[in-house]
Amino acid sequence: MPKLIIISNRLPVTIDRKDGELFYHPSAGGLATGLKSLDDDMDKIWVGWPGKVIEDEWEIPAIQKDLERQGLIPVFLSQDETELFYEGFSNKVIWPLFHYFTEYATYDDQYWLVYQEVNQKFADEVNNIIEEGDIVWVHDYQLMLLPAYIREQHPKVSIGFFLHIPFPSYEVFRILPYRKPILDGLLGADQIGFHTFGYMRHFLSAVYRISGHEHNFGKLTVDNRIINVDVFPMGIDYQKYANPERYLGKEIHPERYIRDGRKLILSIDRLDYTKGIPERIKAYAQFLEEYPEYIGQVTMAMIVVPSRSNVDQYQELKNEIDTLVGSLVGTYGTFDWEPIQYFYRSFPFEDLTALFKAADIALITPLRDGMNLVAKEFIASKETSQKGVLILSEMAGAADQLTEALIVNPNDVKDVINNLLIALEMPEEDQANRLSIMQSRMRKHTVSHWAETFIKEQIIMTEFSNKHIQSLEVDSEQREALLNHYGTSTNRLIILDYDGTLMDFHTDPQAVKPDDELMEILSELNNDERNKLVVISGRDRETLDTWLSPLGIDMAAEHGVWMKRNDKWKASRSLFKSWKVDVLPILEDLVERTPGSFIEEKDYSLAWHYRKIDKDLGEKRIREYRDVLQYLTANLDLQVLEGNKVVEIKNSGVNKGKATASWLRKSDWDFIIAIGDDQTDEDIFKVLPDSAYTLKVGLQQTIAKYNIMSVQEVRQLIKDLNSK
Secondary structure, three states: OOEEEEEEEEOOEEEEEEOOEEEEEEOOOHHHHHHHOOOOOOEEEEEEEOOOOOOOOOHHHHHHHHHHOOOEEEOOOOHHHHHHHHHHHHHHHHHHHHOOOHHHOOOOHHHHHHHHHHHHHHHHHHHOOOOOOOEEEEEOHHHOOHHHHHHHHOOOOEEEEEOOOOOOOHHHHOOOOOHHHHHHHHOOOOEEEEOOHHHHHHHHHHHHHHHOOOEEOOEEEEOOEEEEEEEOOOOOOHHHHHOHHHHHOOOOOHHHHOOOOOEEEEEEEEOOHHHOHHHHHHHHHHHHHHOHHHOOOEEEEEEEEOOOOOOHHHHHHHHHHHHHHHHHHHHHOEOOEOOEEEEOOOOOHHHHHHHHHHOOEEEEOOOOEOOOHHHHHHHHHOOOOOOOEEEEEOOEHHHHOOOOOEEEOOOOHHHHHHHHHHHHHOOHHHHHHHHHHHHHHHHHOOHHHHHHHHHHHHHHHHHHHHHHHHHHEOOHHHHHHHHHHHHHOOOEEEEEOOEOOOEOOOOOHHHOOOOHHHHHHHHHHHHOOOEEEEEEOOOOHHHHHHHHHHHOOEEEEHHHOEEEEOOEEEEOOOOOOOOHHHHHHHHHHHHHHOEOEEEEEOOOEEEEEOOOOOHHHHHHHHHHHHHHHHHHHOOOOEEEEEEOOEEEEEEOOOOHHHHHHHHHOOOOOOEEEEEEOOHHHHHHHHHOOOOOEEEEEOOOOOOOOEEEOOHHHHHHHHHHHHOO
């Protein structure tokens, strides 16, 4: 029976020791709730750190046995690993950077080293339990290398990853010294999920700019796999907050928090610099200054849950909050009223839900937050009363779903103050309408729905990817038939593209000189007297001659402008190049406006390359100049060809297909094979007979009969042909 293997930094239990005995307390987090709701037909195993450094090694087997009964697999970390991996790299590098607090990020190679080691430690634990057909779901920023580590040992397993914090813009992410290996780690997954489309967009942008992988509607093709990148906004256990009495089995008493008809503003956060707590207190203080009629009429209940109290930045934040609260109370407080009631502790669920129900306004204004489930909990708690207003930061992921809330910029004090006034004066009918819409949305998009949707999409995506690739790839029977046909034939035509087919694509066109292995296998292929080997490329003839002339093979350059047979180059008929005088200045202007792009001049064509610059900028320039180029070439029998980060202007009627046809007519071939990787190679495939073997490198749409996944597989196929 396939199982679901859930992996997170922490297990959903906490270990305590009392009187020498170990006790296990379940955690009541949203993730645990969502995963419990998944289909019981699937066995679930949870891998993670048990939350405590176990110094007595004799206790480890006992803990493993105790937790195994609950389907939990502990990963034990030493004190040094906890400090360097969790408190170090995870929370002193990734956390501040991903929340845009770049000044707080501390780059320490020791942090990075231990981060890698601990991710590998998790991978080793998973390797002990994983079986064919299992589904793996990795969670959050502490384990971003893990998908690739698991993939190394289990290339066919289905792996999902969900990031619970924001993914920053490319301009912020690029600051990270370890950006490339982190992206490579994430790209080991089959599905990568984010709370919002903005985070997803930032991730895809970083992947393209750093790793070079382009997406197609959120689908990435990496290492012969299709990766689904999508948005899965996390919800809450809606009924737990809408009907807490049923959950607790007793009545909730919100009236104990209501004082003489005063309005209650609720603020709940973990102690963290991302939450905007000082900014919130300052905005509230300025509100009282600007609207003194509300002095004595409103109270803010501010709950700050202790967190990372041993970290200097958090201690400084706590001191700042204490000072601001003291100043606010000292300025506005009276004997029978305090403007703010400050609690530096966590509240039990019973008291928390009573506060939710009693509050007139929830003021939730983080400076940056992945989702913020407190906002959703507040909305759900208003199921019965239908009274209450949510003021929510636009920087919280929840703002994308809770659009009927009063959305504010947490850095704009005026904006917060104005919306506080709107909230305090909002008619109950308006409150009810806004709440009703948000509640209806949240009833459907619960944490259970989130977990079920993610796993469902992961299964669908993995099955589709496997079937799609299997349907395109040459399977073992087809490959054997091709090799056998090759072995029994006596007059063979072999047509190969160069860039992206025999050599991997590179930003520098001159950096892909054929290596020794390629020259060796092509030489062996050409030395078989039954073979006619032809390389047809868009490159200029001088480059092809320099690189490939030692082989003595036939070639076509500039997409067929030049053709070489019997060691002699010959140009196609009716070609002219006088048009370059008119077109070259346009391309030079394009280069002038687009630093990093360059012109490649061939005998009968001009190409503008933008492979070294931002793809979006290159495409913008193409749109700007397309009409000008088409106008200039309209009456000159020229063609404007848009390729892979290149625009080429060449004579019309010249293409790889016509070049192929000239060799096709030379003999009565009993075996034909053609391999290419881009749009220009489709012209080759079009002119070949149905009996030919046509192969496209990669997973792009094609008229070729088969897809072959990589340059390495192309080379292996040539080696297999040579062995026949």
